Amino acid sequence: MVAVEDPDQVQQLVRTAGDLARQRAGTVRLVTVVVKPYDSPFGIFTDETIVREFAADSHELLDQATAPEGVDVVRDLVVARSVDAGIVRAVTQDQPDALVIGWDSDPRRSDVVLGSTVDTVLERAPTDVVVERIGREANGVESVLLPVAGGPHVGVAASIATAIAAANDASVTVLSVATDGTSEPAAKGYAADGARAVADQDMGIEAVETVVRRGETPTEVIVEAAADHDVVVLGATRKGALRGRLVGSVPRRVVRDTDTTVILGRDAAEAAGLWERLVSLVRK
Numbered sequence: 351m352v353a354v355e356d357p358d359q360v361q362q363l364v365r366t367a368g369d370l371a372r373q374r375a376g377t378v379r380l381v382t383v384v385v386k387p388y389d390s391p392f393g394i395f396t397d398e399t400i401v402r403e404f405a406a407d408s409h410e411l412l413d414q415a416t417a418p419e420g421v422d423v424v425r426d427l428v429v430a431r432s433v434d435a436g437i438v439r440a441v442t443q444d445q446p447d448a449l450v451i452g453w454d455s456d457p458r459r460s461d462v463v464l465g466s467t468v469d470t471v472l473e474r475a476p477t478d479v480v481v482e483r484i485g486r487e488a489n490g491v492e493s494v495l496l497p498v499a500g501g502p503h504v505g506v507a508a509s510i511a512t513a514i515a516a517a518n519d520a521s522v523t524v525l526s527v528a529t530d531g532t533s534e535p536a537a538k539g540y541a542a543d544g545a546r547a548v549a550d551q552d553m554g555i556e557a558v559e560t561v562v563r564r565g566e567t568p569t570e571v572i573v574e575a576a577a578d579h580d581v582v583v584l585g586a587t588r589k590g591a592l593r594g595r596l597v598g599s600v601p602r603r604v605v606r607d608t609d610t611t612v613i614l615g616r617d618a619a620e621a622a623g624l625w626e627r628l629v630s631l632v633r634k
Contacts, residue, residue: 351446368418383436434470491518495579498544503585508547521557
């Protein structure tokens with residue numbers, strides 16, 4: 351499933367979703383949300399009427415997507431009280447293997463991590479989520495960088511990296527960083543686990559390199575390495591404040607310091623556990 355609300359995002363996200371869909375012989379479902387606020391005069395109309403009579407711009411947005419080669423694309427409009435609520439509802443009802451969504455790497459508000467819509471979707475969508483920075487699309491892909499440091503999101507990040515590499519006949523470099531806080535043996539273990547996660551995808555990727563580098567921080571090493579690759583795929587992390595656990599400081603700093611295409615992968619099971627903890631804290 352691909353959630354879109356901006357015409358400039360459509361083709362970039364559909365391209366990534368197409369790579370993932372080929373990996374699983376699946377279909378891309380393109381979804382956009384028609385917002386019906388509580389105080390809107392549209393409240394007198396049914397959702398079906400709104401989609402049919404008042405959503406011309408949304409229909410035009412969906413029609414802009416060009417289907418990736420060998421992948422079927424279906425298009426759908428969802429009426430909801432907010433964009434994030436509509437996306438989460440669509441995911442809950444359709445149960446896709448993954449949701450692809452874009453984000454602006456320069457959010458205007460200080461109380462959000464990636465943007466209010468993406469934050470909510472990351473916390474609540476009951477599926478793997480693939481978040482791609484908009485406006486930094488690689489012009490051809492020859493190599494994919496997969497930085498790893500353990501954690502529950504390595505598998506989904508490896509799946510994304512492998513799908514993109516397989517679709518573009520590209521190589522995958524699994525990078526781990528040894529720092530004062532992470533020993534070299536531990537970093538080597540993370541790299542080996544990442545390479546196994548790539549192999550587990552069974553996509554026939556033969557050009558897989560494992561690299562362990564030492565640096566003061568993981569961020570500076572990843573940013574330096576990113577210059578030699580077309581796409582960087584990062585797994586979400588669990589460090590930091592509760593609201594930021596699904597993103598973590600390293601992915602945000604990499605996005606800030608590099609112009610390379612950056613994609614973030616979040617595992618569904620881990621997000622479900624975090625959402626339960628958030629609800630529990632609110633109830634207390």
